Amino acid sequence: xxxxxxxxxxxxxxxxxxxxxxxxxxxxxxxxxxxxxxxxxxxxxxxxxxxxxxxxxxxxxxxxxxxxxxxxxxxxxxxxxxxxxxxxxxxxxxxxxxxxxxxxxxxxxxxxxxxxxxxxxxxxxxxxxxxxxxxxxxxxxxxxxxxxxxxxxxxxxxxxxxxxxxxxxxxxxxxxxxxxxxxxxxxxxx
Amino acid sequence: xxxxxxxxxxxxxxxxxxxxxxxxxxxxxxxxxxxxxxxxxxxxxxxxxxxxxxxxxxxxxxxxxxxxxxxxxxxxxxxxxxxxxxxxxxxxxxxxxxxxxxxxxxxxxxxxxxxxxxxxxxxxxxxxxxxxxxxxxxxxxxxxxxxxxxxxxxxxxx
Numbered sequence: 001x002x003x004x005x006x007x008x009x010x011x012x013x014x015x016x017x018x019x020x021x022x023x024x025x026x027x028x029x030x031x032x033x034x035x036x037x038x039x040x041x042x043x044x045x046x047x048x049x050x051x052x053x054x055x056x057x058x059x060x061x062x063x064x065x066x067x068x069x070x071x072x073x074x075x076x077x078x079x080x081x082x083x084x085x086x087x088x089x090x091x092x093x094x095x096x097x098x099x100x101x102x103x104x105x106x107x108x109x110x111x112x113x114x115x116x117x118x119x120x121x122x123x124x125x126x127x128x129x130x131x132x133x134x135x136x137x138x139x140x141x142x143x144x145x146x147x148x149x150x151x152x153x154x155x156x157x158x159x160x161x162x163x164x165x166x167x168x169x170x171x172x173x174x175x176x177x178x179x180x181x182x183x184x185x186x187x188x189x190x
Numbered sequence: 191x192x193x194x195x196x197x198x199x200x201x202x203x204x205x206x207x208x209x210x211x212x213x214x215x216x217x218x219x220x221x222x223x224x225x226x227x228x229x230x231x232x233x234x235x236x237x238x239x240x241x242x243x244x245x246x247x248x249x250x251x252x253x254x255x256x257x258x259x260x261x262x263x264x265x266x267x268x269x270x271x272x273x274x275x276x277x278x279x280x281x282x283x284x285x286x287x288x289x290x291x292x293x294x295x296x297x298x299x300x301x302x303x304x305x306x307x308x309x310x311x312x313x314x315x316x317x318x319x320x321x322x323x324x325x326x327x328x329x330x331x332x333x334x335x336x337x338x339x340x341x342x343x344x345x346x347x348x
Contacts, residue, residue, distance in 0.1 A: 034342040038230075040223060041338070045231020049257065058256035062248055070244035074234070156227060157220040164216055 005182060010094040022092035029092055036085040043078025044152050046071045054145025060135040065128055099169050099181045102161040109158060113151040120144035196280035205277035215278060222271040226338065229264035232257045233334055236311060240327035242320065250323070254311045265300075288343040295340065299333035 013019055022028055053059045053067050090097050097103045124140040131138055165171050169183035199205050208214040236254050239245055245253060276283055283289040310318050310326045 030343070030346040034339060037223065037226075037342050038335070038338050040227040041230020041234060041334075044224075044227035045229070045234060047231070048228050049231050049235055052257075052260065058260065059253065060256075062245070062253070066245060066248070070238075071235075074238075152227075153224050156223050160220045160223055161216060166212065 006098065007095075007182065007184065010098040013091065013094040019091050019094060022088065029089075032085050032088050032092075036082065036089060039078050039081045039085065040156065042074060043082050044156060046074045046078065047152060048149060050075075051145040051149045054137055054141050055149075056136050056142065063132045064137070064141075065132050095187075096168065097162065099183055099187070100162050101167045101177060101181050102158045102164075104180065104182075106155055106158040106162070109151055109155045113148065113155065116144060116147045116151060193281075193284055196284040199277045199280040202277060204274065205280065208274055208278035215275060218271045218274045222268060222275065225264045225267035225271065229261055229268060230334065230338070232261040232264065233330060236261075237327035237331050240311070240323045242324070249315050251312045251314070258308075258311075261303075283344065286344055286347055288340045288347050292337055292340040292344065295333055295336040299330065299337060302329065302333065 022032075049059070050067060050071050053062070053064060059067060090103075120141070124138055124144070131141075167174075167177045167181060169178065169181055169187045172178065172181075200209070208218065235257055236250070239248075239250050239253055307326050307330055310323060
């Protein structure tokens with residue numbers, strides 16, 4: 001089991017020069033984190049607008065493909081910035097992030113959000129021509145919108161919670177949390 | 191006088207309850223961020239259209255009519271969650287430059303949004319020149335940027 005974990009990899013990552021430099025920098029880390037947070041408006045905000053249209057909460061007179069045509073470039077730009085800045089934040093604190101239950105929850109939720117988006121685009125969206133101008137969209141499109149809203153709200157929440165140390169390996173003693181976080185005897189609470 | 195208000199806020203039931211709870215501040219922060227994303231998205235949507243980027247075949251006023259409400263709802267959620275967080279650490283905020291930059295920019299942008307920006311957004315097509323529309327959009331984006339960036343910085347300073 002031990003050989004299957006990524007712990008040795010993240011420990012190596014933490015020992016690299018770039019990681020130490022980012023970790024110890026006075027301004028780089030807060031600046032990257034601010035970029036990460038502010039880009040929420042660009043990425044999650046535009047995603048939410050698309051979801052609102054899918055759910056029929058507004059912009060019902062605007063054909064769906066007009067909205068995707070306008071919003072998708074912004075969403076992709078926002079996503080690229082989120083992933084890059086997020087990766088750098090992880091790179092600055094690799095081991096603690098890897099052993100953080102909120103970080104782990106966030107990764108799973110991100111995969112689910114990606115799956116939801118992929119299922120939407122590869123599925124119901126292929127027949128968009130037929131219902132593009134409808135004010136009330138097909139059930140599957142509405143479901144995709146709702147799921148996306150819920151997942152992104154959870155992702156933002158779990159992302160924010162990573163900063164708190166309630167469940168860190170050297171703080172918590174709860175066996176379930178220690179197991180979920182993949183804590184080892186080396187870095188757990190004595 | 192403001193310092194006295196801050197001290198009263200921190201000592202109040204709400205301020206104490208949030209400060210002493212493990213989860214309350216973190217939950218308020220999360221609500222604040224989700225609302226930030228929603229409001230930022232609608233602001234961008236309207237301002238990008240004012241700048242003439244995308245959806246040109248749809249009038250600004252028609253697009254804004256649908257999303258203006260969300261902007262107001264998200265802004266209310268931001269103000270309420272923000273007030274809760276403020277109460278729990280009002281004295282720290284009093285001494286934070288970032289906090290005061292944010293509050294000043296926030297006052298200006300709220301006033302601007304619900305007066306000038308609203309009237310330009312909902313004006314009949316052709317009432318305002320392209321230049322006016324773009325100026326309003328750029329001002330709105332710049333002000334919100336200052337509000338959110340200095341807001342994030344409150345957490346780093348002090």
